[in-house]
Amino acid sequence: GAGVSQTPSNKVTEKGKYVELRCDPISGHTALYWYRQSLGQGPEFLIYFQGTGAADDSGLPNDRFFAVRPEGSVSTLKIQRTERGDSAVYLCASSLTEHTEAFFGQGTRLTVV
Amino acid sequence: SQQGEEDPQALSIQEGENATMNCSYKTSINNLQWYRQNSGRGLVHLILIRSNEREKHSGRLRVTLDTSKKSSSLLITASRAADTASYFCATADVSGGYNKLIFGAGTRLAVHP
16 A cells, blocks of 8 residues: 555453554655554654664653564554553554655554443 | 644634644754644644744645744645644654654644635
């Protein structure tokens, strides 16, 4: 596809469960970003990958959150022991390099019940 | 935490009118970007202005940047009903990456036919 693809588009999970959110960046984009957007707020930065490595994970709220990008393309955001406060839209973006425009996916709406 | 603030929080206008949204931020920046979001999902990049630029145009959009006041404005001329969306400014500060963006809370624009 031409754009950033995120799956699933919606995820409902029970409190305490583990979830994985997937992001397929635009082909050839080396930089990948995860953001989280709570209702009525702007997106908040979580983590940024350059290639396979996490260049900046300063936005991850705690150690229940982890992200990987093992082959420098697809990335997975993993949340352990989910809490109701984790409910939000999780947005992924990619850019050709870290100095060019970022393109966002449609997001995954996570609801923890 | 949010970098800055947009005002107004909400704006309601008639088709054909101009819409002006303002954004203030706190730190020294590399660039400032404006995004549009429909229905709380994917973000669409509108325009980027670098810290050494003062004004930029793209179609019906005009963005200004005043780094001395740490503020920016987005003007949409001759608005259309299809412009109805939330608009966010986002800054990349000099200490972070180009796309490590800090978003404001957004302005909700409603354009009535």
